[in-house]
Amino acid sequence: MKNRLEELRKEKGVNQEKLAEILEVSRQTISSIENGRYNPSILLAFKIAKYFGKKIEDIFIYEEESNEY
Amino acid sequence: MNTKKKGYLLSVLGIALIFTALYFFINFRSTENSLFNLTYILLGIGSGIFGHGLGELIIVYSKNQNLKKSINIQKNDERTIAINNLSKAKAYDAMIYIFSALIMIMAFMNINPVAVIISVSAYLFIIFTNVFYKIKYNKEM
Numbered sequence: 014m015k016n017r018l019e020e021l022r023k024e025k026g027v028n029q030e031k032l033a034e035i036l037e038v039s040r041q042t043i044s045s046i047e048n049g050r051y052n053p054s055i056l057l058a059f060k061i062a063k064y065f066g067k068k069i070e071d072i073f074i075y076e077e078e079s080n081e082y
Numbered sequence: 083m084n085t086k087k088k089g090y091l092l093s094v095l096g097i098a099l100i101f102t103a104l105y106f107f108i109n110f111r112s113t114e115n116s117l118f119n120l121t122y123i124l125l126g127i128g129s130g131i132f133g134h135g136l137g138e139l140i141i142v143y144s145k146n147q148n149l150k151k152s153i154n155i156q157k158n159d160e161r162t163i164a165i166n167n168l169s170k171a172k173a174y175d176a177m178i179y180i181f182s183a184l185i186m187i188m189a190f191m192n193i194n195p196v197a198v199i200i201s202v203s204a205y206l207f208i209i210f211t212n213v214f215y216k217i218k219y220n221k222e223m
Binding site (some may be wrong): 033034037038039041042045051053054056057 | 161
């Protein structure tokens with residue numbers, strides 16, 4: 014799943030540390046989400062969406078996986 | 083139970099275990115009493131529990147609000163929790179194989195059957211605990 018977290022965060026002018034503090038998660042969590050290494054829980058996704066004043070689907074982009082057997 | 087109560091309880095329990103260990107060490111050192119074997123185990127467990135309890139109390143009474151907040155965030159961070167759970171699950175998978183190999187080795191070593199039975203019981207208990215929680219969470223989720 015891709016996301017626009019880094020882009021939106023930079024647009025808003027907050028650093029990872031500050032965003033982590035606001036969302037009550039660790040800085041590593043923010044960094045991992047931005048790098049696409051970690052997909053947040055639905056609760057955290059809602060928190061992020063609420064903070065940026067956007068819908069979840071505007072931030073997190075679902076990509077259908079191609080199942081090749 | 084809140085963190086403060088837990089901290090006090092664990093600290094007191096830890097100290098009690100350390101003193102029990104000292105009592106055993108002083109009184110049973112020169113005798114053949116089997117309780118003497120418990121001394122070092124009690125000392126180890128007591129120190130561990132006391133350290134954990136004291137840690138909780140230091141966090142509770144810490145005047146540094148930022149430190150308190152960052153410890154709480156680190157503790158409740160969903161990624162940290164997910165990593166911990168995943169590591170535990172991997173360790174469980176490894177344990178199942180290691181434990182069964184160990185029991186096989188014990189059985190072939192012709193050691194006391196009681197020891198083998200205790201190990202098998204512990205192994206089965208772990209497996210049943212897994213099944214129990216699977217059923218429980220299946221109903222809850």
